[in-house]
Amino acid sequence: MTDASANTPATPRVKTSLLELGERTKKRNAAEARFKLYGMMAVGTGVAALLLLLISILSQGLPAFTQTFIKVNITLDESVLDPSGNRDPDEISKVLTFSYDPIINDSLKGLALELSAQHSEVTADVLQDMISAEAKGRLRADVIANPDLIGQTIEYEFLANGRIDGYMKGRVTRETAELDGNVTPLQLDVADAMIVEEKLEKRFNWAFITAPDASELRPEAAGLGVALMGSAYMMAIVFCLALPIGVAASIYLEEFAPKNWITDIIEVNISNLAAVPSIVFGILGLAIFINYMGLPNSAPIVGGLVLTLMTLPTIIISTRASLKAVPPSIRDAALGVGASKMQAIFHHVLPLAAPGILTGTIIGLAQALGETAPLLLIGMVAFVNNYPESIFDPATALPVQVYNFTQRSDPAFVERASGAIIVLLVFLFCMNMIAIILRRRFERRW
Amino acid sequence: MLLTSFFVLLIALCAVGYMLGRNKAAAAAGGNLSSLHSLLSYHGWNVALSTFMAGAGVLILWAFLGTFFDGASPLIGVILGTIAALAAFTVTFGQITQSFRARNFVEGLIKALLILASSIAILTTVAIVLSMVFETGRFFSQYPWQDFFFGANWAPNFRGNSDLGMLPLLWGTLYVSFIALLVAVPIGLFAAVYLSEYASSKVRSFAKPMIEVLAGIPTIVYGLFALITVGPMLRDYFAQPLGIGESSSSVMTAGIVMGVMLIPFVSSLSDDIINAVPQAMRDGSLGLGATPSETIRQVVLPAALPGVVGAILLAASRAIGETMIVVMGAGAAARLSLNPFEAMTTVTVKIVSQLTGDTDFSSPETLVAFALGITLFVLTLGLNVLALYIVRKYREQYE
Numbered sequence: 001m002t003d004a005s006a007n008t009p010a011t012p013r014v015k016t017s018l019l020e021l022g023e024r025t026k027k028r029n030a031a032e033a034r035f036k037l038y039g040m041m042a043v044g045t046g047v048a049a050l051l052l053l054l055i056s057i058l059s060q061g062l063p064a065f066t067q068t069f070i071k072v073n074i075t076l077d078e079s080v081l082d083p084s085g086n087r088d089p090d091e092i093s094k095v096l097t098f099s100y101d102p103i104i105n106d107s108l109k110g111l112a113l114e115l116s117a118q119h120s121e122v123t124a125d126v127l128q129d130m131i132s133a134e135a136k137g138r139l140r141a142d143v144i145a146n147p148d149l150i151g152q153t154i155e156y157e158f159l160a161n162g163r164i165d166g167y168m169k170g171r172v173t174r175e176t177a178e179l180d181g182n183v184t185p186l187q188l189d190v191a192d193a194m195i196v197e198e199k200l201e202k203r204f205n206w207a208f209i210t211a212p213d214a215s216e217l218r219p220e221a222a223g224l225g226v227a228l229m230g231s232a233y234m235m236a237i238v239f240c241l242a243l244p245i246g247v248a249a250s251i252y253l254e255e256f257a258p259k260n261w262i263t264d265i266i267e268v269n270i271s272n273l274a275a276v277p278s279i280v281f282g283i284l285g286l287a288i289f290i291n292y293m294g295l296p297n298s299a300p301i302v303g304g305l306v307l308t309l310m311t312l313p314t315i316i317i318s319t320r321a322s323l324k325a326v327p328p329s330i331r332d333a334a335l336g337v338g339a340s341k342m343q344a345i346f347h348h349v350l351p352l353a354a355p356g357i358l359t360g361t362i363i364g365l366a367q368a369l370g371e372t373a374p375l376l377l378i379g380m381v382a383f384v385n386n387y388p389e390s391i392f393d394p395a396t397a398l399p400v401q402v403y404n405f406t407q408r409s410d411p412a413f414v415e416r417a418s419g420a421i422i423v424l425l426v427f428l429f430c431m432n433m434i435a436i437i438l439r440r441r442f443e444r445r446w
Numbered sequence: 447m448l449l450t451s452f453f454v455l456l457i458a459l460c461a462v463g464y465m466l467g468r469n470k471a472a473a474a475a476g477g478n479l480s481s482l483h484s485l486l487s488y489h490g491w492n493v494a495l496s497t498f499m500a501g502a503g504v505l506i507l508w509a510f511l512g513t514f515f516d517g518a519s520p521l522i523g524v525i526l527g528t529i530a531a532l533a534a535f536t537v538t539f540g541q542i543t544q545s546f547r548a549r550n551f552v553e554g555l556i557k558a559l560l561i562l563a564s565s566i567a568i569l570t571t572v573a574i575v576l577s578m579v580f581e582t583g584r585f586f587s588q589y590p591w592q593d594f595f596f597g598a599n600w601a602p603n604f605r606g607n608s609d610l611g612m613l614p615l616l617w618g619t620l621y622v623s624f625i626a627l628l629v630a631v632p633i634g635l636f637a638a639v640y641l642s643e644y645a646s647s648k649v650r651s652f653a654k655p656m657i658e659v660l661a662g663i664p665t666i667v668y669g670l671f672a673l674i675t676v677g678p679m680l681r682d683y684f685a686q687p688l689g690i691g692e693s694s695s696s697v698m699t700a701g702i703v704m705g706v707m708l709i710p711f712v713s714s715l716s717d718d719i720i721n722a723v724p725q726a727m728r729d730g731s732l733g734l735g736a737t738p739s740e741t742i743r744q745v746v747l748p749a750a751l752p753g754v755v756g757a758i759l760l761a762a763s764r765a766i767g768e769t770m771i772v773v774m775g776a777g778a779a780a781r782l783s784l785n786p787f788e789a790m791t792t793v794t795v796k797i798v799s800q801l802t803g804d805t806d807f808s809s810p811e812t813l814v815a816f817a818l819g820i821t822l823f824v825l826t827l828g829l830n831v832l833a834l835y836i837v838r839k840y841r842e843q844y845e
Binding site for chain 2: 035036043052057060248251256272277278279284287288312340342370377379418
């Protein structure tokens with residue numbers, strides 16, 4: 001064999017050295033480097049997309065947590081606000097918001113006088129347009145809550161109009177003010193004068209988190225209170241229904257179910273339900289819970305039921321995984337000392353699987369908290385500004401409130417929507433952290 | 447209020463039942479507890495559980511069936527539920543004797559509850575199908591199905607005489623999904639390959655969670671991102687300078703953002719699949735002198751191909767059913783056009799717009815949403831079943 005190969009006419013061999021890379025090797029190495037670069041670029045794109053998303057939401061949304069207030073000395077005239085003079089809250093609440101107009105106007109006249117040294121054109125009317133339309137109502141609510149204020153002169157902080165607030169946050173400039181019917185450059189000058197006099201102040205605004213939604217014309221007063229309560233109610237319903245039902249279903253499927261076509265159907269069903277588009281669950285909620293069963297529109301109970309059905313597959317899948325992770329020796333030992341099958345599972349297997357089940361449940365809840373589409377269909381997109389008192393009262397939900405804000409024309413609502421997203425993301429972050437901590441601390445490896 | 451008081455009453459009855467059952471069993475044992483067949487608590491639980499299940503069961507049944515009867519009111523349901531609960535209470539309480547097999551009864555009841563819980567999955571599917579089939583039937587009795595499925599014009603008009611052709615919506619849906627997959631599949635696949643085959647453990651422990659965070663972000667956040675960032679950016683830097691579009695909501699906007707949303711979905715599924723390819727195949731290829739990238743392209747990926755195709759199909763089904771991103775990013779105008787920088791609309795957007803606000807459930811303009819819903823359901827279900835079939839079949843190959 002060696003002879004034969006030696007005798008064949010030698011093809012002219014290209015001189016190569018192992019220390020020197022040939023053309024082909026170079027090409028292959030370049031392809032290798034390119035391939036690796038593509039991979040890096042892909043990972044980089046993913047990470048960059050995440051960062052861009054977070055930065056864009058944060059930069060747009062953080063201003064929503066501060067709000068501009070105008071400080072005014074206001075005399076709460078007893079003869080107008082409490083004619084009977086006995087400080088009875090029922091009597092005071094009979095005084096309409098309308099009656100507060102002259103009081104506010106008087107106080108603004110005082111402020112205009114103070115500012116006239118800075119700016120000659122200030123009048124009470126100019127200032128009137130700078131405070132929020134919501135200010136009267138808030139003043140009235142404060143007086144009703146604290147009747148002792150009547151008859152005193154207090155320093156009160158009015159919520160500034162959305163445009164003045166936008167000016168403080170850099171959204172409104174003198175150029176845009178020229179074109180805007182709701183604010184004049186004069187008012188911006190006055191605002192500057194007020195900053196000098198320390199009458200105008202931007203500070204943290206709890207009302208954004210606690211106050212109810214406000215109408216389209218009052219972005220400065222809009223808050224997330226009703227949405228947060230609605231979401232909290234729904235999460236409570238999902239937790240109370242999805243956890244027991246999900247655990248019960250998983251226990252049956254994992255521990256008891258005989259292998260037959262019925263259980264096969266259930267299993268296929270669950271994996272398919274997990275992938276059904278969420279909006280289809282909204283149609284289900286609308287058709288079954290509202291139109292057929294007659295449950296109220298926009299109520300957290302309907303939202304909770306729909307979200308329960310949606311999260312069930314997630315919870316069942318994770319619960320089954322954690323039940324499966326408990327080694328059979330635990331069951332055998334319990335059965336061996338005379339426990340019934342039910343006792344073995346409920347007394348021994350379930351407690352060991354609990355951390356995993358809870359982790360899965362929290363992740364399912366986080367998913368449900370961010371879900372929007374099905375809630376749009378069951379009417380939670382309606383404008384609600386009364387706090388829900390029970391799960392049957394109309395409410396909105398946090399993600400739906402975000403959608404609601406984006407549908408309004410005033411650009412101040414973009415800031416509100418992003419701010420609401422930040423609140424939502426903080427909640428989701430906390431829930432996922434709890435899930436991760438639970439998993440780290442309690443998960444056992446067998 | 448009625449319901450709350452009913453449930454308070456029911457739970458109180460159960461608590462009383464538990465105590466009484468226990469006491470009666472203890473009395474029946476006559477001081478020698480080991481002469482009982484079951485533990486005391488099982489006797490208590492038997493009364494409590496039966497009472498609760500009878501009461502709550504009748505009430506829930508009434509809530510579903512009550513609508514069949516005229517003049518059905520929650521009060522009748524509550525009264526019936528109370529009667530059932532009291533009946534169950536007296537029967538089970540009367541049963542207690544020394545030799546009564548309470549544990550077996552309780553375990554039977556619990557098992558029945560477990561079966562009930564797992565059948566909810568089936569009930570949900572049935573409810574989904576039924577809720578849409580009935581209304582779709584009503585829709586097609588008012589509007590010809592040929593015009594719905596093959597009509598190329600979507601112009602709902604709440605005074606009647608609307609054109610409700612589905613083709614423009616379907617086109618928008620498929621176009622957006624196509625662009626989303628165009629973004630998500632290469633990025634997701636390359637990211638999965640890089641993270642599982644190349645990245646050092648340090649990079650992996652940082653980048654993998656970062657990409658997975660994308661999967662945990664709610665779609666409304668992506669929708670807002672499309673609305674306030676991506677849409678205006680695409681309009682100002684691409685569409686307007688090139689003169690191909692004026693609107694910030696466009697197929698491109700929605701498609702790109704949806705693509706970002708799908709990246710973790712594609713990458714984590716592909717990661718699983720690539721890791722399932724046996725190491726021996728890689729070692730063989732590397733041993734023959736192939737570079738790592740040649741190994742991946744010519745050995746690992748072909749072996750993982752069916753699984754990857756399954757993952758892509760699952761991602762496609764996600765994209766088709768996605769709602770918030772398209773509602774906020776794609777626009778509302780139904781249009782059959784090839785220009786990706788124009789606003790188009792999708793099936794899900796129209797389901798939302800036809801079913802929110804003032805709706806009249808007898809007009810075809812509202813009912814069309816159910817027909818769209820069932821189309822969407824069938825489409826995504828088909829894709830899912832196909833994808834799961836492919837993935838499962840593939841997994842078995844190497845196990």
